[in-house]
Amino acid sequence: MRNASKIGSVWFLGLVAVLMMASTAWADDRAVKEGDVIEIHYTGKLQDDTVFDKSEGREPLKFTVGTKQIIPGMNQAVVGMKVGESKTVSMDPGDAYGPYDDKLIFQVEKSKLPPEVQSGAQLMDGQGNIVTVKDIQGDMATLDANHMLAGKTLIFDIKLVSIQ
Known part of the structure; x- marks a missing residue:
């Protein structure tokens, strides 16, 4: 009877391990959807390949998908991505800084x-x-309140780090 109990315990522990691996595989395979909190690494470039920002050497950018925490084009770009996936997207000004x-x-x-x-x-x-x-002439200065990336098409290399 004692051996049957040991076999039952080993079988149960094996089943638990299989279920844990299956749930981990499922979590790693799920795709980003609106409302998810995610982390990405990114490089932002202009059309002439000038890099204007990147997360390399910093913590990944963390945000809630579908909120105004991030530009609209980035919200759209990450939907459907899976952890570890990378992509390059181009965003017209309307999806970026206007x-x-x-x-x-x-x-x-x-x-x-x-x-x-x-x-x-x-x-x-x-x-x-x-x-x-923008300019200083005499007693007057010309100021520009546009975002520095307003009116520009932006290209982002994105890698999804995590879905929380």
């Missing part, structure tokens, strides 16, 4: 800016938005 808007160019008196400011500098306005100093 079109370039000339209405977001404006002038201010240079005296309202920090004294050492020069063309090309980026400043934060009173609402937490980043503006770029």
Whole structure:
């Protein structure tokens, strides 16, 4: 009777191990869907292959799919991916940082800016938005409140690291 008990225990432990492996395989095989919290590594490039951002050497980018935590094109690009999968996607401005808007160019008196400011500098306005100093002529400065990637087609190399 004692041997039957040992055989039953070994059989049960073997079954548990098989079930655990099957559930792990299923988890690794599931695809990203809206609402999932995921982590990706990425490289963002312009059409001329200029890299504007990458996660290499940093923690993966973590976000909830389908939220405004990330640009719309990235939300769309990751749906259906599986852990370990990589892909390259191109995003037009509407799926990235929007079109370039000339209405977001404006002038201010240079005296309202920090004294050492020069063309090309980026400043934060009173609402937490980043503006770029486009030009300074005389007592006036031209500022651009467009995102620096507005109006640009972006290319992302994406690797799905995890689905949580």
